Amino acid sequence: MGLTIAQKIIKEHLISGEMTVGSEIALRIDQTLTQDATGTMAYLEFETMGIPRVRTELSVAYIDHNTLQSGFENADDHRFIQSMAKKYGLYFSRPGNGICHQVHLERLGKPGKTLIGSDSHTPTGGGIGMLAMGAGGLDVAVAMGGGAYYITMPKMYKVNLTGKLRDFVTAKDVSLEILRILSVKGGVGAIIEWGGPGVATLSVPERATITNMGTELGATTSIFPSDEVTRAFLEAEGRGEDYRELASDDDAVYDKVIDIDLSSLKPMIACPHSPDNVVEVESLKGTKVDQVCIGSCTNSSLFDMLKVAALLKGKTIKPEVSLSISPGSKQVLSMLADCGALSDILASGARVLECACGPCIGMGFSPNSGGVSLRTFNRNFEGRSGTADGQVYLVSPETAVAAALTGEITDPCLLGTMPEVTVPETFKIDDSALIPPASPEEAEELAILRGPNIKAFPDSKPQEDVLVAPLVLKVGDNITTDHIMPAGSKILPYRSNIPHLSQFCFAVCDETFPERAKAAGTSIIVGGNNYGQGSSREHAALVPLYLGVRAVVTKSFARIHVANLINAGIMPLTFKNPDDYDKVNQGDQLKLTDIYAGMDSGEMTLTDVTTGESFALVCSFTDRQKEILKAGSLLKYVAKEGK
Ligand code: F3S
Incomplete structure (x- = not known):
């Protein structure tokens, strides 16, 4: 049986496991990336492992999220990350060099390589045929140390493209169309391969827009073939030697095939507050617009920006509309300046922002209260813009420009003829903001720069066979990671400061929890159904670890x-009989015995020492997870096993 592109890359990188859907597989990781909001913690974790230098082919630390430096905290984080990168063998991409995914695509990604990044839009690299996946900071730290990355072997979906996009219909509209078809859950457990004759009509930046938004489908990743278009892109970047051809076998088997005729697509728009709430732009025509934002890791390539400049040239945006443009990288901004396109953008009345995430993460340029904001970004969740009642729509750059010029949602096809846009055959290469690491000899002497915002990674202890601890907090159903560890711009600068964050742990449920947990030293939490729903935020486990939580017992x-x-060394256990949840009380002393045997059998006994009652708990751990818990955390396990 033939293989898909992703299966070929997985096969080349397989360390252990069977390539059958649903099995756990371990992959060798060639490249890693971090951004600053998740990077500080990843580097603290890496430091804890005690490994002198990264063991990947390439690792990069990008600064693109918290670039504002409105207090000392972000600046401290940047200095810490820069000193870590220099000492431990990573490239450091300075603030202003651009958004991690855009810069990585331009300068460092390679077809056929595996990449994990502590940012969910890492699959952007699939635009040049990488197997690129978003992961937790701890997974990235382990990969930097040479450890494997574990995933469940995904299903394989194929999107078969035919035809060619018409003027004013773009790769963004393809992303929105597949979200309309599959929904935000439609890609879960799958890798989406884009193929068919229509692929050859799409440039690398267009492909990267599509793989970037594959994240919104919940997919493990998305990938395009590496072909002559890829070769031309790499050559334009002066990296022709990085090219490698990659295609699926003719007899590759897919779990699902979806056909899209590019010629039949129309401009699409995702309505508030979900990326799959997609309709045709035409159906919303006339809706008043307050703000337009062009940029983000989805739509900030030179190709996108040149189209925007060409459409704005000689025109002025509506006085009632505020337009921001954030080029994706220093390379893009510099080339826009050199060819005069930047002047056309500025002359239209647009505000040009830094080459960073900016408005995408609510860092500046939030809409007015209740305002309608059209964005070329990938997410429009409620409140993400920084304005709680902002109405955010997701569109292509062309539809964004049409709204900025008319003041209302407008089908861009009504702008007339699409101006000719030519992307240069060679790009401007200037890697001066991509700082290489020190040599191993020089690195030995280097100190890590730690401002007061950089605190140590919380220590974890090996799980012993018996645990006696108070039930320090009992919560109900549907506790989210936001309940456990809230986010928000006031807390974001403290991602590297777990002691500070710990003051806010469960604050919305029980303000005195942090104090009680700290006083107890070791503790257990009891929860209802669906505990820990929401984001993949690892701080929702690391902060309880810091506070001494050793087990969480729930209905589910x-x-x-x-x-x-598990990675944090906290045991997740479930009541065998969910009604037993009602029989334990906050403040009771609890006891777990024969923990090791229970991990093997899948059943443990919990005794409520205060009431004298005993309850059956169930658990399901892989052999690897048992070892992680016994070691105390994933980091301790990696250090112990030398994995
Ligand atoms: Fe940055 Fe937004 Fe992309 S926060 S990495 S531009 S999704």
């Missing part, structure tokens, strides 16, 4: 949070 868990708890 959300899947991703279970992995984060």
Whole structure:
């Protein structure tokens, strides 16, 4: 049986496991990337492992999220990351060099390589045929140390493209169309391969827009073939030697095939507050627009920006509309300046922002209250813009420009003829903001720069066979990672400061929890159904770890949070009989015995020492997870096993 592109890359990187759907597989990782919001913790974790230098082919630390430096905290984080990168063998991409995914695609990604990044849009690299996946900071730290990355072997979906996009219909509209077809859950457990004759009509930046938004489908990743278009892109970047051809076998088997005729697509728009809430732009025509934002890792390539400049040239945006443009990288901005396109953008009345994530993460340029904001970004969740009642729509750059010029949602096809846009055959290469690491000899002497915002990674202890601890907090159903560890711009600068964050742990449920947990030293939490739902935020496990939580016993868990708890060395356990939840009380002393045997048999006994009652608990750990818990955390396990 033939193989898909992803299966070929997996096969080349397989360390252990069977390539059958649903089995756990371990992959060798060639490249890693981090951004600053997740990077500080990843580097603290890496430091804890005690490995003198990264063991990947290439690792890069990007600064693109918290670039504002409105207090000392972000600046401290940047200095810490820069000193870590220099000492431990990573490239450091300075603030202003651009958004991680755009820069990585331009300068460092390679077809056929594996990449994990502590950012969910890492699959952007699939635009040049990488197997690129988003992961937790801890997974990235382990990969930097030479450890494997574990995933469940995904299903294979194929999107078969035919035809060619018409003027004013773009790769973004393809992304929105597949979200309309599959929904935000439609790609879960799958890798989406884009193929068919229509692929040859799409440039690398267009392909990267599509793989970037594959994240919104919940897919493990998305990937395009590496072909002559890829070769031309790499050659334009002066990296022709990085090219490698990659295609699926003719007899490759897919679990699902979806056909899209590019010629039949129309401009699409995702309505508030979900990327799959997609309709045709035409159906919303006339809706008043307050703000337009062009940029983000989805639509900030030179190709996108040149089209925007050409459409704005000689025109002025509506006085009632505020337009921001954030080029994706220093390369893009510099080339826009050199060819005069930047002047056309500025002359239209647009505000040009830094080459960074900016408005995408609510860092500046939030809409007015209740305002309608059209964005070329990938997410429009409620409140993400920084304005709680902002109405965010997701569109292509062309539809964004049409709205900025008319003041209302407008089908861009009505702008007339699409101006001719030519992307240069060679790009401007200037890697001066991509700082290489020190040599191993020089690195030995280097100190890590730690401002007061950089605190040590919380220590974890090996799980012993018996645990006696108070039930320090009992919560109800549907506790989210936001309940456990809230986010928000006031807390974001403290991602590397777990002691500070710990003051806010469960604050919305019980303000005195952090104090009680700290006083107890070791503790157990009890929860209802669906505990830990929401984001993959690892801080929702690391902060409880810091506060001494050793086990969480619930009626049921959300899947991703279970992995984060285990990685932090906290045992996730479930009541065999959910009614037993009602029989334990906050403040009771609890006891777990024969823990090791229970991990093997899948059943443990919990005794409520205060009431004298005993309850059966169930658990399901892989051999690897048992070893992680016994070691105390994933980091301790890696250090112990030398994995
Ligand atoms: Fe940055 Fe937004 Fe992409 S936060 S990495 S531009 S999704």
